[in-house]
Amino acid sequence: xxxxxxxxxxxxxxxxxxxxxxxxxxxxxxxxxxxxxxxxxxxxxxxxxxxxxxxxxxxxxxxxxxxxxxxxxxxxxxxxxxxxxxxxxxxxxxxxxxxxxxxxxxxxxxxxxxxxxxxxxxxxxxxxxxxxxxxxxxxxxxxxxxxxxxxxxxxxxxxxxxxxxxxxxxxxxxxxxxxxxxxxxxxxxxxxxxxxxxxxxxxxxxxxxxxxxxxxxxxxxxxxxxxxxx
Amino acid sequence: xxxxxxxxxxxxxxxxxxxxxxxxxxxxxxxxxxxxxxxxxxxxxxxxxxxxxxxxxxxxxxxxxxxxxxxxxxxxxxxxxxxxxxxxxxxxxxxxxxxxxxxxxxxxxx
Numbered sequence: 001x002x003x004x005x006x007x008x009x010x011x012x013x014x015x016x017x018x019x020x021x022x023x024x025x026x027x028x029x030x031x032x033x034x035x036x037x038x039x040x041x042x043x044x045x046x047x048x049x050x051x052x053x054x055x056x057x058x059x060x061x062x063x064x065x066x067x068x069x070x071x072x073x074x075x076x077x078x079x080x081x082x083x084x085x086x087x088x089x090x091x092x093x094x095x096x097x098x099x100x101x102x103x104x105x106x107x108x109x110x111x112x113x114x115x116x117x118x119x120x121x122x123x124x125x126x127x128x129x130x131x132x133x134x135x136x137x138x139x140x141x142x143x144x145x146x147x148x149x150x151x152x153x154x155x156x157x158x159x160x161x162x163x164x165x166x167x168x169x170x171x172x173x174x175x176x177x178x179x180x181x182x183x184x185x186x187x188x189x190x191x192x193x194x195x196x197x198x199x200x201x202x203x204x205x206x207x208x209x210x211x212x213x214x215x216x217x218x219x220x221x222x223x224x225x226x227x228x229x230x
Numbered sequence: 231x232x233x234x235x236x237x238x239x240x241x242x243x244x245x246x247x248x249x250x251x252x253x254x255x256x257x258x259x260x261x262x263x264x265x266x267x268x269x270x271x272x273x274x275x276x277x278x279x280x281x282x283x284x285x286x287x288x289x290x291x292x293x294x295x296x297x298x299x300x301x302x303x304x305x306x307x308x309x310x311x312x313x314x315x316x317x318x319x320x321x322x323x324x325x326x327x328x329x330x331x332x333x334x335x336x337x338x339x340x
Contacts, residue, residue: 019278022300026251026274029299033252034270036295055271063275071282143279145236 001047002031005057012061015223016068023064027054058227063146065224070143072220073158076213077138080131080165086206087124087169090199091176097195098183109182116182120175127168134161155221162214169210173203236276238319239266241285241304241312248303250291251277277302285311 006024013020034050035043054060097103105113138158144151180196243249243257255273258266280286285308293299304312 023274025298026300027271029250029293029297030252030270030274032295032297053270055269060271060275063272064278067275067278067282070279074282143282145276145279 001044001051002028002035005031005051005054009057009061012058012227013064013068015065015220016072019064019068030054062224062227065220065227066146066151067143069155069217069220069224072213072217073138073155076162076210076217077135077158079210079213080162081135083206083210084128084131084165084169087173087203090202090206091124094176094180094196094199097199101192103183103192105183106186109185113179113182116175116178120172120179123168123171123175127165127172130161130168131165134158134165137161155217159214159217159221162210162217166207166210166214169207173200173207176200176203235319236268236272237280237285238312238315239268240273240276240280241308241315244286244302244304244308245312248301250293250299250301254302280308284308 006028009027010020010024013023031047031050031054034053035046038046038049041049138154141154177200180200184193184196239258239262240254243254243261246257249257251274254277255268255270258268258273277286277288281288281302285305286302287305288300288302290298291301
């Protein structure tokens with residue numbers, strides 16, 4: 001009986017595997033303790049009573065889901081800052097490498113690179129502003145006890161800010177890719193490619209990590225909404 | 231009414247020292263004179279939430295029975311939060327007490 005209950009509770013939380021595992025262990029200990037507290041009574045009856053006292057697994061899972069979404073949201077907020085910092089360092093490292101190797105841009109592509117550079121600069125700073133805004137918006141708030149309407153709106157606003165910051169960052173990374181390609185067109189030795197290609201790879205991984213974090217928040221929020229409907 | 235004060239109740243239950251979920255629920259029952267008989271399952275999400283906000287810290291220990299259990303304890307921030315919430319609650323009680331002092335208990339509503 002207890003194992004069925006635990007299965008049901010852990011199953012409802014499968015969108016967050018570590019939480020699901022932890023809750024399963026904690027609740028198993030709790031129910032065993034509750035059963036042991038009534039040594040005289042019939043075992044199935046004691047198990048039934050312990051489960052009834054604990055509550056509906058879907059209701060409990062929904063309460064845990066709010067904590068899980070809040071945790072992932074904060075993680076995504078911190079990820080925005082780290083990713084933007086990572087992209088900035090990669091950009092600066094590439095620029096320093098160009099200066100060191102005296103890798104200049106060709107005269108025929110100077111106009112194009114100037115325009116792309118402008119897009120790159122503005123989109124990057126836009127992502128910085130929106131990203132910091134998103135992080136400040138979510139990190140300064142507490143975790144609600146339930147999925148209140150206010151929290152739902154807050155989560156929607158945060159996801160909107162994250163998506164806008166990520167979109168701006170993607171434009172910046174793509175622009176960086178174009179600029180790197182333009183600059184390396186005339187490069188002769190393989191060594192000249194190493195740092196630009198490596199720094200571009202870092203930028204792409206950083207942007208991908210941000211998308212993954214936002215996807216995780218969305219996935220958990222969807223699972224939580226589904227739990228609340230049941 | 232209890233729902234709005236769940237955090238304070240849990241923090242107060244843990245003020246005596248670290249405890250696992252079942253012991254927290256027992257402490258709430260015992261220390262409230264069995265007036266607070268909360269649905270047991272609601273305590274765990276509250277413990278997780280308080281841990282996420284940095285008011286509690288937790289770790290796995292092995293019980294005498296051999297089962298692994300999660301033990302929660304107040305952090306410094308948790309102790310401060312408890313002190314602040316206690317002060318607010320006492321102010322609220324004093325204010326309500328003052329309001330009720332001039333009234334007379336009546337069996338029938340006005």
